[in-house]
Amino acid sequence: MxxxxxxxxxxxxxxxxxxxxxxxxxxxxxxxxxxxxxxxxxxxxxxxxxxxxxxxxxxxxxxxxxxxxxxxxxxxxxxxxxxxxxxxxxxxxxxxxxxxxxxxxxxxxxxxxxxxxxxxxxxxxxxxxAYYRRSLPRFTQIKKWLDANSIGDLRHINWHLSKKTSEQDLSGEYNWRTDSKVAIGGYFDDLASHGMDLFNYLLGDIKQVSGFANNQQGLYSAYDAIVASWMHESGVTGTGSWNFGCATREDKVQIIGSKGKIEFAVFE
Structure with a gap:
């Protein structure tokens, strides 16, 4: 028991x-x-x-x-x-x-x-x-640095995530992750949601968001290119870009403070 x-x-x-x-x-x-x-x-x-x-x-x-x-x-x-x-x-x-x-x-x-x-x-x-990344040791360490004011007053966060077009996408094989009727944001819904939940944990709730979404490749019905800007309740600003038809995979987050910055990846 x-x-x-x-x-x-x-x-x-x-x-x-x-x-x-x-x-x-x-x-x-x-x-x-x-x-x-x-x-x-x-x-x-x-x-x-x-x-x-x-x-x-x-x-x-x-x-x-x-x-x-x-x-x-x-x-x-x-x-x-x-x-x-x-x-x-x-x-x-x-x-x-x-x-x-x-x-x-x-x-x-x-x-x-x-x-x-x-x-x-x-x-x-x-x-x-089912968000779990905020409990992983490397992210709890980042939280400790932020709470300890290790990079000074927090100013801005930026995340760029891109990946190559998959063989499945190129083949035209059905994938619910890229079906707009299931997930209109495509891979953004599946992957970027992890990062945004993590940013809420590290920097506090987001109070204002704006952005644009597009389908650049025309391979499926969901969006494959998204950009956004946002503001945390603490006043920290944020920007992000997510593209799922690029030459290389990249996953890079920067948290910028008044005395330094922290760089890390959400997935790698």
């Missing part, structure tokens, strides 16, 4: 969606975390759900999400589906009164995120989004 933030029990989790993200990253983590038990998984393809459960030693499997959500033995739900279905499933989880963790990004747009947040806030049920 493990106590987790005042809850004296084993938290029994169910996963909706058994794609690649749950195979090697999040799925095993839910099984290894003290106080957690991965009790059930769901995938619309029942045979694939059964195969996942067999390979990972999960007791239950479902082909219907509502059956998993309403299973009385399940305490919490991890939604690991593409972002266009996050709102649909999460509102059902909130209605069932269960803890929820949603794979990032929370939803494809701000309005849906607010609706999801309010649904859990009204019932005072814990809600999480």
């Amino acid at each position: 493990t106590t987790i933030e005042g809850i004296s029990q084993i938290i029994r989790w169910g996963i909706i969606g058994c794609g690649n993200v749950t195979e090697v990253k999040s799925g095993p983590a839910y099984q290894k975390t003290p106080g957690f038990e991965l009790l059930a998984v769901m995938r619309r393809d029942g045979a694939k759900a059964a195969d996942y459960a067999h390979r990972h030693g999960v007791q239950k499997h479902y082909a219907n999400a509502e059956e998993l959500i309403n299973d009385p033995e399940i305490d919490a739900i991890y939604i690991a589906t593409p972002p266009d279905s996050h709102k649909f499933y999460s509102l059902k989880v909130a209605a069932a009164g269960k803890i929820c963790c949603i794979e990032k990004p929370m939803a494809p747009n701000y309005e849906d995120c607010v609706e999801i947040y309010n649904a859990f806030e009204e019932q005072k049920i814990p809600l999480f989004v």
Whole structure:
């Protein structure tokens, strides 16, 4: 019996969606975390759900999400589906009164995120989004430097992320990550959301944003080139550029202060 933030029990989790993200990253983590038990998984393809459960030693499997959500033995739900279905499933989880963790990004747009947040806030049920980079040692070290005023008063942050066009993109093979109906920002939604969450952790909440988005390559329906500028509540300014059709991959963040700067990568 493990106590987790005042809850004296084993938290029994169910996963909706058994794609690649749950195979090697999040799925095993839910099984290894003290106080957690991965009790059930769901995938619309029942045979694939059964195969996942067999390979990972999960007791239950479902082909219907509502059956998993309403299973009385399940305490919490991890939604690991593409972002266009996050709102649909999460509102059902909130209605069932269960803890929820949603794979990032929370939803494809701000309005849906607010609706999801309010649904859990009204019932005072814990809600999480699967951002984890702020807890990695190299980023906690950067936070310590910033808190210690190691580069003086903070002035500005800039991030440039670019990568080559993938073989999958060039082939025209379907990829939900670049389908505007699923994720209008394309790889920005999938990757840049990690960095923006990290910047909120390092520099405080963002209060104002502006930007532009374009599809330069015409290979898929989502955006592939995005630029933005923003202001943190602390007064620190920010700029970013993300392009997914460049000659080389680059991942470079600069935090500039009155006495120095810190450079790092979000992913490399």
